[in-house]
Amino acid sequence: MSLHDDAVLVLKGYEGQEELRQVYLDHLSEHPDGMWKACHAGHVTASALVIDPSRGRVLLTLHRKLRMWLQMGGHCEPGDATLAAAALREATEESGVAGLTLLPGGPVTLDRHAIPAPCHWHLDVQYAAIAPADAVEAISDESLDLRWFAYDEVAEVADDSVVRLLEAARARL
Numbered sequence: 478m479s480l481h482d483d484a485v486l487v488l489k490g491y492e493g494q495e496e497l498r499q500v501y502l503d504h505l506s507e508h509p510d511g512m513w514k515a516c517h518a519g520h521v522t523a524s525a526l527v528i529d530p531s532r533g534r535v536l537l538t539l540h541r542k543l544r545m546w547l548q549m550g551g552h553c554e555p556g557d558a559t560l561a562a563a564a565l566r567e568a569t570e571e572s573g574v575a576g577l578t579l580l581p582g583g584p585v586t587l588d589r590h591a592i593p594a595p596c597h598w599h600l601d602v603q604y605a606a607i608a609p610a611d612a613v614e615a616i617s618d619e620s621l622d623l624r625w626f627a628y629d630e631v632a633e634v635a636d637d638s639v640v641r642l643l644e645a646a647r648a649r650l
Contacts, residue, residue: 481512483559497587501600514552519598523563524550525606526642539622546635564604573615580605585645588638605646
């Protein structure tokens, strides 16, 4: 099964955000290359919020280009077999945390946001990843900083999309 096919199946099975989910499905129907950065009409991305539920905190990255505190995530790559695998790969690469596991139940939220030309949209499929008790983070080249924030601190440093992702992940926990 191709990554495109997996994304369609994941999105068809996703419950909630019906209008936005349909935007994603329409995009993939209209764009066979809609999973890839080269698709200038927009492309599907995969991300994961790294959570340490035992300590009530999340790990955010200060994105090098955007200079915003965000969850880990980014573009799908040819070696990604599934959206979930892409999200887990991105979370592991950007956090440096070994042993992350995705929260069961598939994506937690969807977030469509504009990006600078030549592309137009990121259609982000957002997961949550549980950090092991002994998690040790390591900053990547894509980050200016990497920091744990208590749940109640996230709204002070991150935008509404990260706050919505955290709320949805906590509800799933």
